[in-house]
Amino acid sequence: MAQRTKVVVTRQLIDEAQRLLDTNTDLEIVQWHSSNPCDRSWLLEHAKGATGVLVMLSDKVDEELLQAAGAQLKVIASFSVGTDHVDREALKKRNIRLGYTPTCLTDAVADLTVMLILMAQRRAGESMGKVLAGEWPQMPWHPLLMTGPQISRSTVGFLGFGRIGQATLKRLLPFGISRAIYLTSKPGEPVQEDHFGIIKEAAIPIEPAKNWEQLASESDIVVVGCALTPSTKHLVSTEFFSKMKKRAVIVNIARGPIIDTNALVEALAQEKIFGAGLDVIENEPNISADHPLLKQPRCVLVPHIGSATIETREQMATESVKNLLAGLKDEAMVNEVEL
Amino acid sequence: MAQRTKVVVTRQLIDEAQRLLDTNTDLEIVQWHSSNPCDRSWLLEHAKGATGVLVMLSDKVDEELLQAAGAQLKVIASFSVGTDHVDREALKKRNIRLGYTPTCLTDAVADLTVMLILMAQRRAGESMGKVLAGEWPQMPWHPLLMTGPQISRSTVGFLGFGRIGQATLKRLLPFGISRAIYLTSKPGEPVQEDHFGIIKEAAIPIEPAKNWEQLASESDIVVVGCALTPSTKHLVSTEFFSKMKKRAVIVNIARGPIIDTNALVEALAQEKIFGAGLDVIENEPNISADHPLLKQPRCVLVPHIGSATIETREQMATESVKNLLAGLKDEAMVNEVEL
Known part of the structure; x- marks a missing residue:
């Protein structure tokens, strides 16, 4: 039996997005399920062997994480509009694609x-x-x-x-x-x-x-x-x-x-x-x-609630899953950062 | 020299409205100038002999006030949308006209x-x-x-x-x-x-x-x-x-x-x-x-600030003066309550 493709997801997702992710039974999904932000040490430990990682704005994507993951990593899907938390240069030199969710908010x-x-x-x-x-x-x-x-x-x-x-x-x-x-x-x-x-x-x-x-x-x-x-x-x-x-x-x-x-x-x-x-x-x-x-x-x-509607956050979550899946299959993302 | 027509105004008005009032040099203008609401006793005392009274929402227009003013009173101009503070029946039986300012807000x-x-x-x-x-x-x-x-x-x-x-x-x-x-x-x-x-x-x-x-x-x-x-x-x-x-x-x-x-x-x-x-x-x-x-x-x-814009309150003040003047001259008001 072929080894399943591993993805790491740093958050429980909103219903529809979680269902979309879970339908991919060919994936090994490793997910942080607490309602608090993902522990850095947990992420570094579980990233090993992952082909894709779905991250939040609070998760730093840097050399340390990419090295912990390994050479097979091919996609970072960020549930965010900004990508300040991502080291773009580090992704670029490894040919890792970066998805984000800027338009729906x-x-x-x-x-x-x-x-x-x-x-x-x-x-x-x-x-x-x-x-x-x-x-x-x-x-x-x-x-x-x-x-x-x-x-x-x-x-x-x-x-x-x-x-x-x-x-x-x-x-x-x-x-x-x-x-x-x-x-x-x-x-x-x-x-x-x-x-x-x-x-x-x-x-x-x-x-x-x-x-x-x-x-x-x-x-x-x-x-x-x-x-x-x-x-x-x-x-x-x-x-x-x-x-x-x-x-x-x-x-x-x-x-x-x-x-x-x-x-x-x-x-x-x-x-x-x-x-x-x-x-x-x-x-x-x-x-x-x-x-x-x-x-x-x-x-x-007010505390940075610009995109904080239920509908928008649901759509951002769904789009981040779509970007992750598209990256795994070498298909077009909903929104991809040109590195 | 003919006696000047007396009007009582229960508030200092906003600039433009006050100027419009003050241009009527043929009027004897008796005005409450404090920034607090008009004292009832002051109003009852000075209403005597008035032909017109310009009131705020906080001034009750009732039998007591109308009797204090006397039979020459012909117009009440209220700086307000509602007229709950006015005894309409009492005005009607005396043929006193009632102006108000409902549309500009x-x-x-x-x-x-x-x-x-x-x-x-x-x-x-x-x-x-x-x-x-x-x-x-x-x-x-x-x-x-x-x-x-x-x-x-x-x-x-x-x-x-x-x-x-x-x-x-x-x-x-x-x-x-x-x-x-x-x-x-x-x-x-x-x-x-x-x-x-x-x-x-x-x-x-x-x-x-x-x-x-x-x-x-x-x-x-x-x-x-x-x-x-x-x-x-x-x-x-x-x-x-x-x-x-x-x-x-x-x-x-x-x-x-x-x-x-x-x-x-x-x-x-x-x-x-x-x-x-x-x-x-x-x-x-x-x-x-x-x-x-x-x-x-x-x-x-929020504390009943629906109409609380500078522009609207200026317009309400101006319209209440226009209603007062129209009532004195038996002309059409901007807005008149049908009694």
Whole structure:
């Protein structure tokens, strides 16, 4: 009898994805079944002899793991959008393929972006805090009590204007925004891809910004949705905030370090901007209760839940299994990283 | 010299509205200038001889006030959507006209409705609470961590389907919802008014529900947007929640007593529904920190901020001044209550 192909999976998968994996009775499936992240020592021990490994964002894929696995390893399937946890060079020199799951979370992240925009404008964190503290009975009504800027007639500025930015814009159109501008790695140039057909068809102007100064100064809402690179790290700085409108809000659903946290704290404390809504932050998840940003009532911070919908996570799990199986059979993956 | 017409205004108004009022140099304007609500005794004292009174929601307009003012009083202009604070019968028998400001807040309330739907689905209150408590570093990532239902492919059920409900639906369309149903005071009958042209044009079915049981059982999102009447009080009850889907959320942006609070607490505690987003609640604003609903992590409660945008409140203030002036001159108001 031929030896079965071994795969290691660092997590119990969501139902449909687990069933898809389990139908492959020709595979020897070694799986970490706890609800906690996989132990590194367990992974190194069991990787030996594996042809494929399905990993989470919390599992480092490096020389150590590849050596522990051995020369037969031919596919890493990562249940993630980013691949920062994977040493691409190490895979490339061994001709190991890398699958990932970047596309299916667009809707979930765009939904959360709209939520954070509205929460920043409408003071959701601040007003919920007052209710939770029992202060509502002592808030005498007056016409400007807990008011914030209205989204209608806003100019929305996108730092990065890929699939998620465009999906966000699509959702914002019926709120009555009046204009969108965007800054990409090619300032002043129109984007090539119109993912949802809105750029051509929208009834409002959608235009490239010449530079970050223009985007900061003309936007009522700034959406940070670009990749983190050396040139975008701390792109949103004290200078950026100083050019923003006093009634503007900023939302970050991309990567924490694009915004200089100290500059944001200062901008909020000095009322240079109206509010902020963050799904990501520098040094996450190591944010303690005494973090200075948490003392700013106009800042909403949620714990990186952009893609955290049941439907999206189910689809990511299923796609990661498909990528694993495709890698074993030398077939096309749903999404493969070019190494 | 003719005696100037006296008007009493129970609040300092927002800039533009105050300027509009002050241009009327032919008026004797007596105004309460504190940022706290107007003292009742001050109002009763100064109403004497007034031809018009501009009031806030916090000022009761009753027999006592009308008698204190005297027979020359011809207009009450209320800076409010509701007129529960006004004794309409007392006005009617004196032929006093009543202006109010109901129309300009549609956008602000519809925006907040979308915010509350997303917050209820995406566990915004619960996840912000964990971050604020410093728990983020101790939240090991796993695929279903902090996940909630996704809005795409949802059926959205509207209890009440007037201007605000329809404006909410208009905003939800690009989120990829698949169907809308609604219940009005005429169950099973299509609504007459298509305020934004979406009912005819939308690419998804938009249909009347036969009864509340159908609406409760088929909706992934329930939006409470109907008027409070004897027949809608506690319409959302234990029975209603027992018919809802386990992954459904409910949002109330209308009036608190439409939802039975005890039933909601029980539904959340027993996981009969996924979450709730409330702008209003029974007995508001007397909600203390130990209110049982505040102990439910999947409930988001904000302090009746539906119309609380700077733009909307400015427009309401301006419209209330216009109504006051129109009443003095026997002209048409922007919005007048038929008594």
